[in-house]
Amino acid sequence: MSSVRCHIAISLDGYAAGPNQSMEDPLGEGGERLHTWMFEPTGDADVRARERVLEGLGAFVMGRNMFGPPGSGDWDESWRGWWGEDPPYHAPVFVLTNYPREPLEMDGGTTFHFVTDGIESALEQARAAAGDQDVAIAGGASTVQQYLAAGLLDEMHLHIAPVILGGGERLLENVGDLRLAPVEATGTPAATHIIYRVVR
Amino acid sequence: MSSVRCHIAISLDGYAAGPNQSMEDPLGEGGERLHTWMFEPTGDADVRARERVLEGLGAFVMGRNMFGPPGSGDWDESWRGWWGEDPPYHAPVFVLTNYPREPLEMDGGTTFHFVTDGIESALEQARAAAGDQDVAIAGGASTVQQYLAAGLLDEMHLHIAPVILGGGERLLENVGDLRLAPVEATGTPAATHIIYRVVR
Numbered sequence: 001m002s003s004v005r006c007h008i009a010i011s012l013d014g015y016a017a018g019p020n021q022s023m024e025d026p027l028g029e030g031g032e033r034l035h036t037w038m039f040e041p042t043g044d045a046d047v048r049a050r051e052r053v054l055e056g057l058g059a060f061v062m063g064r065n066m067f068g069p070p071g072s073g074d075w076d077e078s079w080r081g082w083w084g085e086d087p088p089y090h091a092p093v094f095v096l097t098n099y100p101r102e103p104l105e106m107d108g109g110t111t112f113h114f115v116t117d118g119i120e121s122a123l124e125q126a127r128a129a130a131g132d133q134d135v136a137i138a139g140g141a142s143t144v145q146q147y148l149a150a151g152l153l154d155e156m157h158l159h160i161a162p163v164i165l166g167g168g169e170r171l172l173e174n175v176g177d178l179r180l181a182p183v184e185a186t187g188t189p190a191a192t193h194i195i196y197r198v199v200r
Numbered sequence: 201m202s203s204v205r206c207h208i209a210i211s212l213d214g215y216a217a218g219p220n221q222s223m224e225d226p227l228g229e230g231g232e233r234l235h236t237w238m239f240e241p242t243g244d245a246d247v248r249a250r251e252r253v254l255e256g257l258g259a260f261v262m263g264r265n266m267f268g269p270p271g272s273g274d275w276d277e278s279w280r281g282w283w284g285e286d287p288p289y290h291a292p293v294f295v296l297t298n299y300p301r302e303p304l305e306m307d308g309g310t311t312f313h314f315v316t317d318g319i320e321s322a323l324e325q326a327r328a329a330a331g332d333q334d335v336a337i338a339g340g341a342s343t344v345q346q347y348l349a350a351g352l353l354d355e356m357h358l359h360i361a362p363v364i365l366g367g368g369e370r371l372l373e374n375v376g377d378l379r380l381a382p383v384e385a386t387g388t389p390a391a392t393h394i395i396y397r398v399v400r
Binding site: 162184 | 213
């Protein structure tokens with residue numbers, strides 16, 4: 001059976017985004033430093049970790065604040081995501097929101113579907129869309145937290161950047177009695193990559 | 201020149217000790233789960249990490265709460281540490297405290313020296329005692345934090361246990377703009393071991 005995984009970068013002090021996220025600074029102050037391994041890989045382990053981020057995936061789930069700028073309320077229909085007209089997903093993406101919106105078809109095979117009836121429903125739709133392929137919980141931190149707490153994630157790929165952010169959005173809180181088994185650890189000067197299997 | 205290092209285990213959510221540390225539970229609730237890799241190693245990486253904890257060290261520095269039970273005030277002179285008459289250090293150990301006490305000589309070459317004039321002084325004395333060998337900042341978390349914040353640590357060996365404690369004493373806060381460079385990452389099912397060099 002296909003699995004549900006997430007790939008997420010955190011600082012050494014546990015933050016998946018820096019403080020003061022905004023339209024200009026969607027990852028928060030210093031947040032882009034979490035992703036150096038991805039944009040300027042320093043070794044094979046970074047390259048391999050990056051390949052895996054999109055490998056074998058048939059659908060994605062993301063939180064509203066990953067799709068759009070911080071804030072809530074009715075949709076500004078002119079907002080089409082952070083990624084331009086050809087987002088990197090090339091697959092259906094289910095966006096968690098409280099506000100309905102028509103599906104948004106982009107170039108390259110990415111369609112954003114807006115799901116208003118909760119994380120289980122979004123995952124069910126993503127599984128159906130993915131077929132034999134895996135589903136990724138793409139982020140942000142609070143969305144990953146919700147799936148972890150609900151026991152719906154099978155595998156977490158954690159990329160620990162050697163960076164202290166000192167504040168921001170923590171990944172691993174409110175996740176209940178989560179049990180994880182490390183299955184692989186590799187590293188470069190830019191990050192340590194650990195794959196955890198969630199133990200049920 | 202000899203270097204100053206620390207070896208410290210943390211949970212995946214960043215705690216070096218669990219909540220409610222006490223005489224009966226010196227590592228706090230669940231805190232012993234951080235050290236499974238050490239007491240029940242599951243692979244070569246655990247064994248190697250454990251060997252390094254005491255390797256090449258000529259002196260140690262520790263906080264009062266690592267030497268004795270939580271609490272402060274004048275010494276109960278009957279307290280001789282957690283480790284029995286032959287502590288595992290086999291070298292001078294400098295204990296940070298506000299309360300003077302005569303040196304305490306134990307079996308096997310361990311002598312506890314009580315230092316009341318601050319972390320720099322303790323490190324200076326430890327360096328002098330260690331000669332060509334390294335000095336370890338043995339813990340606990342707040343002592344390691346102070347040395348990190350003061351820029352006095354050269355190397356941090358972090359052992360990340362696949363455990364969520366949900367509360368307790370965090371390691372990596374109040375450490376200022378700490379810059380770290382990972383130099384090695386290895387792992388087993390029990391822990392991921394990362395060696396960081398502190399960048400000055």
